Amino acid sequence: MTKRKHSDVFFELEKAQKLSGIVAELALFVLIVGIFLIPASEIPRLQILGIFGGVLLFTVVYYNFPRLYLNPKFVLLPDLVYLTGSAFAVMGLGKYGSFLLIYLYLLIMIDAYIFNLRQLSIITVACIILLNVVAFFSWRGSGGLPFILLIQTYSLIAIAAVSRIFASFSLSMRDQKLELENLNKKIIADKKESLDLIDSLGDGILSCDKDGKIFLHNKSAAELLGTKDLQGKILADVFSLYDEDKIAIDLYKIFKEKTPRLIRSDLYFKRKNSWYRFYIHLNPVYHGAEMTTLIVLFRDITRDKMLEDRSTEFVAVASHEMRTPLAQIEGYLFLALKQLEGVEPNIIENVKAAHNSAIHLINLTNDILTVYNIDGKSVSVALKKVNLGVVISTIIKSFETKAREKNIEVSFKNKITNAEAIVTDENKIVQIVTNLIQNAIKFTDKGWVRVTLDEDSKYLIVDVSDSGVGIEPSARRHIFEKFYRMENWETRKTQGTGLGLYIVKNLTERLGGKVECVLNKKIGTTFRVHFPKEYKNEDDIQMASEEELKNFIGSF
Amino acid sequence: MSKKGKVLVVDDDAGLCQLYKLTLEQEGYEVFTANQGEEGLSRAVELKPELILLDIMMPMIHGLNVLDILKATPETKDIKIIVLSALSDEDTMNKAKEFGASDYIVKSQATMAEVMERIAGILEKK
Numbered sequence: 001m002t003k004r005k006h007s008d009v010f011f012e013l014e015k016a017q018k019l020s021g022i023v024a025e026l027a028l029f030v031l032i033v034g035i036f037l038i039p040a041s042e043i044p045r046l047q048i049l050g051i052f053g054g055v056l057l058f059t060v061v062y063y064n065f066p067r068l069y070l071n072p073k074f075v076l077l078p079d080l081v082y083l084t085g086s087a088f089a090v091m092g093l094g095k096y097g098s099f100l101l102i103y104l105y106l107l108i109m110i111d112a113y114i115f116n117l118r119q120l121s122i123i124t125v126a127c128i129i130l131l132n133v134v135a136f137f138s139w140r141g142s143g144g145l146p147f148i149l150l151i152q153t154y155s156l157i158a159i160a161a162v163s164r165i166f167a168s169f170s171l172s173m174r175d176q177k178l179e180l181e182n183l184n185k186k187i188i189a190d191k192k193e194s195l196d197l198i199d200s201l202g203d204g205i206l207s208c209d210k211d212g213k214i215f216l217h218n219k220s221a222a223e224l225l226g227t228k229d230l231q232g233k234i235l236a237d238v239f240s241l242y243d244e245d246k247i248a249i250d251l252y253k254i255f256k257e258k259t260p261r262l263i264r265s266d267l268y269f270k271r272k273n274s275w276y277r278f279y280i281h282l283n284p285v286y287h288g289a290e291m292t293t294l295i296v297l298f299r300d301i302t303r304d305k306m307l308e309d310r311s312t313e314f315v316a317v318a319s320h321e322m323r324t325p326l327a328q329i330e331g332y333l334f335l336a337l338k339q340l341e342g343v344e345p346n347i348i349e350n351v352k353a354a355h356n357s358a359i360h361l362i363n364l365t366n367d368i369l370t371v372y373n374i375d376g377k378s379v380s381v382a383l384k385k386v387n388l389g390v391v392i393s394t395i396i397k398s399f400e401t402k403a404r405e406k407n408i409e410v411s412f413k414n415k416i417t418n419a420e421a422i423v424t425d426e427n428k429i430v431q432i433v434t435n436l437i438q439n440a441i442k443f444t445d446k447g448w449v450r451v452t453l454d455e456d457s458k459y460l461i462v463d464v465s466d467s468g469v470g471i472e473p474s475a476r477r478h479i480f481e482k483f484y485r486m487e488n489w490e491t492r493k494t495q496g497t498g499l500g501l502y503i504v505k506n507l508t509e510r511l512g513g514k515v516e517c518v519l520n521k522k523i524g525t526t527f528r529v530h531f532p533k534e535y536k537n538e539d540d541i542q543m544a545s546e547e548e549l550k551n552f553i554g555s556f
Numbered sequence: 557m558s559k560k561g562k563v564l565v566v567d568d569d570a571g572l573c574q575l576y577k578l579t580l581e582q583e584g585y586e587v588f589t590a591n592q593g594e595e596g597l598s599r600a601v602e603l604k605p606e607l608i609l610l611d612i613m614m615p616m617i618h619g620l621n622v623l624d625i626l627k628a629t630p631e632t633k634d635i636k637i638i639v640l641s642a643l644s645d646e647d648t649m650n651k652a653k654e655f656g657a658s659d660y661i662v663k664s665q666a667t668m669a670e671v672m673e674r675i676a677g678i679l680e681k682k
Contacts, residue, residue, distance in 0.1 A: 323642060324569070327664035331575045334668035338582045359667050366665050369644070382646045398670070427646060 028056045038096055048092045055085040207295045208235045212252040224300055226271045242268040251282060252294060277305040316372040319365040326365065330358040367499040374506040381510060383535060385421040386429060388460050389414045389453055395433050396451060399441060408441055409448045416455050422533050428507045435500045436464040436527050444468030459530040467524045476517055480505040560584045561679055562605035566596035568614040576609060583672055593617030597625060600632050606679055612641035612648060620651055627656040636678050
């Protein structure tokens with residue numbers, strides 16, 4: 001038998017069932033006609049016609065309802081009906097029963113052919129023909145209904161039932177096989193699609209196994225690393241990464257020995273004596289404590305970095321160069337104000353305005369330079385013992401003049417009874433607290449600014465509260481963003497760069513602390529800063545800067 | 557005029573030198589200037605001021621060296637010294653403190669009013 005192609009198993013089953021139905025109907029019709037050829041005196045014609053009519057009616061109904069003939073539960077129903085009907089008919093037909101048996105063979109053969117059970121059909125037909133011939137001759141001798149005919153009928157019922165079961169079984173097997181094949185094809189197609197997608201990415205992706213051997217990578221990965229094929233190579237051999245001091249880094253070793261969760265970092269990559277900047281995203285997969293896979297995602301940011309460096313460097317150099325002349329302008333205006341005592345008040349006012357603008361410009365350049373340092377890499381942390389209470393007192397003292405001018409009462413409450421010095425970076429603490437107090441005074445017209453120092457088990461907590469204008473809930477989310485200003489730029493009352501809180505946030509985080517804006521129900525604003533009592537740098541690395549990564553690498 | 561004290565300004569920028577001189581005089585100090593490190597050293601020994609405003613980046617002798625020498629010399633080791641520099645890197649700042657500077661002011665990061673306040677503060681402590 002030729003192999004038929006099955007695009008749709010369901011359709012195939014339906015076709016087979018329909019075909020066997022049609023054959024059954026046709027055969028029955030022939031049989032009914034055949035009944036009339038036998039003399040009415042020899043057989044109970046009406047009874048047999050009734051049986052055939054009933055079976056025909058069943059066939060017509062059954063094969064016109066797919067819900068019936070396609071339901072596996074009812075697959076044996078026609079056999080049961082046909083064969084039971086046939087058994088009764090055979091008994092009624094007496095010596096003519098053999099003819100009816102032909103109909104049953106036909107049915108089995110058709111089934112066997114349609115459902116692809118050739119052996120069954122050949123053996124069955126051979127056996128039945130033999131039995132039938134024996135039956136016909138043995139009947140000729142005796143007068144009654146031969147016993148062998150009855151046996152035949154019941155064995156036929158059994159064979160037909162078994163053939164049906166085989167058929168439905170083989171069909172469902174074929175179903176499953178085809179489904180599996182389709183699924184497999186779909187998986188292969190899907191996989192190809194995703195691989196195509198990954199291949200078309202501009203970013204390099206590769207994953208290596210627990211020995212650092214690369215087992216999967218995309219086209220860009222090979223291109224970026226300047227090799228044709230990465231398959232099976234060792235990560236460290238093809239991926240020569242360096243930190244900013246051009247010290248080689250073995251990413252794989254770091255993960256193997258230190259088991260961090262994730263590292264994102266800008267690193268240097270060396271290829272044929274030229275340096276590239278790569279943004280690296282490392283994601284290890286752990287099974288228990290052991291790393292099984294390391295997924296590396298990387299992007300060539302050489303060009304972006306160059307442009308970025310150029311523009312920020314320009315701003316930084318320009319700001320730096322502006323410092324000296326600005327200081328002189330400010331200084332001379334300060335001097336002029338001192339010398340102008342007794343002169344017409346509006347002249348003094350004008351000089352004061354010029355002096356204020358000069359101070360604003362100075363603050364601006366300072367902020368820009370600090371941001372440049374934060375965004376760049378040059379913020380180093382200089383650790384020493386710092387007594388926060390003393391530092392805050394000193395800072396508050398420096399604001400006395402300004403506070404008096406605005407008629408604001410600035411107070412400091414140290415809630416820690418026996419304060420111990422913590423090891424941290426004093427200059428950064430000063431910058432953070434100064435910025436917060438400066439802001440508090442700036443956005444308060446009259447009233448108070450209160451600073452409190454408290455502690456919990458891990459942190460020293462500094463609160464800077466004011467009775468000022470407060471921060472709208474909608475603005476709260478944005479206040480730590482770079483260049484964010486609460487006021488409309490055109491209608492603003494206060495001067496500022498929108499960099500102060502950005503600097504505060506970044507410096508605080510550099511010290512391992514956090515800053516937040518606490519919700520004030522009644523009045524003003526409270527900023528709360530947590531400074532860790534123990535300065536830590538290399539706990540779970542979520543966002544590792546080059547510097548952090550370097551420290552991290554240096555630690556083993 | 558009642559003098560608050562003698563102040564020596566050591567800075568190679570003549571404009572800035574002049575500015576500090578004028579402002580400090582306005583505040584009531586007796587002010588002397590030196591335009592480079594060596595001159596600063598000799599003037600310090602000669603004048604024995606209460607306070608020296610010292611620049612870092614100067615030709616000939618580096619400001620930090622001047623500071624080191626002043627603090628190592630018996631005649632000048634008690635003079636309060638405020639380093640006044642355009643440099644804002646932490647290395648230089650820490651070094652200056654280490655060498656014995658009483659304060660470190662980054663030029664232009666502090667306003668003139670603040671500079672005056674800090675000078676007054678340090679002289680008060682005496």
